[in-house]
Amino acid sequence: MSFKIGIIGVTGYTGGELIRLLLNHPQVEIAAASSRSNVGKQVSEVHHHLYQQLDLIECEMKAENFAHCDLVFLALPHGTSSLLAKELIALGVKVIDLGADMRLRDFNTYQKWYGAEHHWPEILPDTVYGLPEIYREQIKGQNLIANPGCYPTSIILGLAPLLKKGWVKLDTIVCDSKSGMTGAGKSLTQQSHFPDMNDNLAAYKLAEHRHTPEIEQELSALAGEEVLISFNPHLIPMNRGILSTITMQANQVLTQEMLDTAYQEFYAAEEFVRIRDKSHLPNTKWVQGSNYCDIAPVWDARTNRIIVVSAIDNLVKGACGQAVQNMNLLLGLDEGLGIRYGVMY
Amino acid sequence: MSFKIGIIGVTGYTGGELIRLLLNHPQVEIAAASSRSNVGKQVSEVHHHLYQQLDLIECEMKAENFAHCDLVFLALPHGTSSLLAKELIALGVKVIDLGADMRLRDFNTYQKWYGAEHHWPEILPDTVYGLPEIYREQIKGQNLIANPGCYPTSIILGLAPLLKKGWVKLDTIVCDSKSGMTGAGKSLTQQSHFPDMNDNLAAYKLAEHRHTPEIEQELSALAGEEVLISFNPHLIPMNRGILSTITMQANQVLTQEMLDTAYQEFYAAEEFVRIRDKSHLPNTKWVQGSNYCDIAPVWDARTNRIIVVSAIDNLVKGACGQAVQNMNLLLGLDEGLGIRYGVMY
């Protein structure tokens, strides 16, 4: 049996990566795809690497064109997916939104950080945040999932064991994240122009990146009280990968062994989280193309601080792989189907 | 049913890539692996990206340790695989040699270009060159296959339609090839040191690269007469990919359409060769991680010359993917099993 899947917003890097993962998935078929700019074109005219892999012409971006799908992925800029999501759900189609519009449970926070129109604010308080390692049971049985952002995935998974243990001084968390350039999207900008970014490195949107409230919402939920963080994003001259280095004060004296054990135990049952020891600090290349999140906690006895390093592929565990993981949960399939494969180096 | 597969020389990039492809193959299991330097270690201690993906300890590099395998891949430096190949075949194990020792049918040519010892020269004249698009029927039923070199794969596939048509002045062929740095291997050298190769570009081994006689052997077989070429290899600051740009004089006036048609027809039945038109000249990124060879022929009416561009991933179609393609043929499996998947961008 095969489920029919749609992709809305198929032109970007996220769209191309969704296609890759779905082509490799044994129980789904890509039934429809659309974007704003390429209606009527073959999808492979935009994604040249998919030439002869997918024979599909983009339809117009209307909910009704996806009514025959079991599930639709929305890969759209913020502010543009809430209306489509509402219409699709009304048509009985399950929706996984890879954009930001459904992630914040508080509408006021959404307005403050995004300043964008929203066509379905009343759904926000109940929408499930699609991080399976934290919300697996709530995800099953949903019709609508807010797929987490790339930076938040790396940071929330990196901190969850510590917050659950209650070992962290919550007002001392500094998250320094570095992202490959696919994270900045396919739209042409001077910052993403090859000669400008090659052999270059920069911080951006310090103290104002929109993933901040999403991270704080989830860390607060894990900690059971409000958490404010510093989130420092950077652009790195590579294609895929996010590395988050998270530093915080411990509220008690710990040891390296306590940290290692806490992480091993917290993620013992998780297929897609790998705990590394401090002599093998995660490299983004080790998770490239895969759905893994590699995490290593480090104890600094000198300063009584914990440093956590967390690595993902921003397009896989940070977007499309996690979306397929959620899809599997929504469709009642084996959670790792289509995203469990040998890692390419 | 599952075939037992061994890998000898598992430490290098080729070893890691073989593991990736075999892990994704539905009808094989990796039963044994070995290298010179890491006997007794977990394979994933060397290939960190494979952590928790493969639980296998390297055995000693002796044929008898692989006697229980149906097929063994040899991924060894030239001069070191002929003896192992001979012993494995004697034990009834099929062998695919990814090294250079079995590729030249003429022992004198081997000695001239490689200057290395050879423990099984008498097998050379009859060993089948494992390029399925050219030698498919001969490959089936063999016990030993010489897996082609990376540069030769890109050039032979790029020229085969023209040589079969007889359109080329055979003494005018210039092959200018560019390779990503995995092609230079995992051994540490100053040329491969990141600061030396990043933002750099160089030709190397002009008029003396060892792939030259291999290319000429196969082009001569296709043309039905002896072919001498210029082969100019280059190193490029990227990881994977070979792009060969091949220029030659035509022996008659042609048209772009004649070229396009000839290539489309020659490769009409081939799953892993994609013919692109001249407005979509192959990019190595379009084939990265995949077993495709993308080819575009270009007619230059002004000079009466043909230029062919051919792109592969040096580790897949240029090595391990092709080896798995050969494995499938030897084991009687669907030829594309395990190497037919959505391309990652």
Added chain:
Amino acid sequence: MSFKIGIIGVTGYTGGELIRLLLNHPQVEIAAASSRSNVGKQVSEVHHHLYQQLDLIECEMKAENFAHCDLVFLALPHGTSSLLAKELIALGVKVIDLGADMRLRDFNTYQKWYGAEHHWPEILPDTVYGLPEIYREQIKGQNLIANPGCYPTSIILGLAPLLKKGWVKLDTIVCDSKSGMTGAGKSLTQQSHFPDMNDNLAAYKLAEHRHTPEIEQELSALAGEEVLISFNPHLIPMNRGILSTITMQANQVLTQEMLDTAYQEFYAAEEFVRIRDKSHLPNTKWVQGSNYCDIAPVWDARTNRIIVVSAIDNLVKGACGQAVQNMNLLLGLDEGLGIRYGVMY
């Protein structure tokens, strides 16, 4: 004493590089600069690296705004510099045009390859091609210089000794050139988008690149008869550098020593050409940021062919460094002033 220099078209990478070289030149000052898009802005608002290095506001792009200059560099797209050049010369200002409009001595050839309007076709037959190693004496005393293209510089310097010797079968020359991405300009394109070009490699404009007639014009002049070539350009994932690998049939039996000696002698007096031996084939990184052209000839006795490798920095010897070299000749200064400095690695 200090000469007043103007730059028209200051926004691009060429503009920024001209500024760098002129800031380091002891006998000139940048007196005016202009571009189409940033009139009224500080130059360093576009070239952030020049912050606090140059205090200059862009004027409107009119010849009269540069009337006080001794010499003006034009760094404009083809089709846009001929009128300005004419007006500036009329105002008594010397002009070095880094664009393509003045390079072809035959107007019909210009029209055929560029298809662009030209406002001063009658000047073309007499305009001197600014390659000092070939045309030094003609350059001195000119008011207008056509600064050579980047690819042509690498190829013409690479072939000049052989053509002067008369050792080449002129109908067999294949030029395979690879360029860093600054050569593709500062304008945003999908091909130059970081994630698309990083870890990628492609040929482009095969058999139709506009530098072809420029190369052929100069090779023909050197050979004393008409030369047709194949010119295969490629884009490489690095910022600066062009490597040209040029293959041709010799018309007689030569030796490596004959080649080395011919090159050493031809360029014995040239400060900016370095002849390397075949065991040190040029790397683009060795000339990065410098005005050097590194060249190595290789003899292939097996095929009776010569292969020449030639490396330059496309923005220096391929554009701005050569332009300053020409400026020094026009102003009667030491030819190497401002471009003779330690190479950065």
Added chain:
Amino acid sequence: MSFKIGIIGVTGYTGGELIRLLLNHPQVEIAAASSRSNVGKQVSEVHHHLYQQLDLIECEMKAENFAHCDLVFLALPHGTSSLLAKELIALGVKVIDLGADMRLRDFNTYQKWYGAEHHWPEILPDTVYGLPEIYREQIKGQNLIANPGCYPTSIILGLAPLLKKGWVKLDTIVCDSKSGMTGAGKSLTQQSHFPDMNDNLAAYKLAEHRHTPEIEQELSALAGEEVLISFNPHLIPMNRGILSTITMQANQVLTQEMLDTAYQEFYAAEEFVRIRDKSHLPNTKWVQGSNYCDIAPVWDARTNRIIVVSAIDNLVKGACGQAVQNMNLLLGLDEGLGIRYGVMY
């Protein structure tokens, strides 16, 4: 008049960069050079880019071979320069040590972090730390200077204005630094192998990097009390550049304007520090090849924190450029001589 300069440890990237800067310096000549591995060889046999730029054969690494020099740069691994420094000073030669052996004023701290032999511990308390923006007056007139480390330079300059103002909660400083790969040196390692580091990113030596006590020593001196920090170093797939992102709690409510003014005022007289505003956060490419340190402070009202971004070229302001700046001070020359030039992009 020209000063005679020696370089001991000329083989590495630091050695090559010292040569570049000294070749461009109008009042010095390179009089002698040495390294452990290439005695008797031309320096340009190791630094190919310097071919025909420097005609100098490496002497043996003995102090007496440098007795005729006015000043010698030591560019050696830690543990190997203290004896040479002592001998050179005894011979009346000024010494600037680019290694780590002279930087820590407390010998016990040196032993704890470096665990290496030291041949001149009694000099440590009085050796001047060669950061001209902080210690200019002490540097003048010295015979021996400890040239700062690359990471420390970026962090100390980034924090000095805040510490002098007293605005920082001193126990909350987190320094997240990212370095290009020349910072990891010229010695071959798997981590620095091109295919392993290209498109990769990793943290390393968390909570144990040897620059930590050096940073803390200088921050403590600036703050007037002991400072403990977290220092998180990372390796980035680029050649040159360090970007430090430093996050800390303010001990009072500030504004963006207060920060901007404090930085502008603190560095008002400094040629090599450029303060950028928060809408132009430093890119490492803007300082590549130059002696600049670009700094931008950011106020985060939401968390009452300050984030400072500081960018240098690790080989220039982080090593050789700063060393030449110190040399100029020691020799009584204009401080910016030889390191004041147009920045290359």
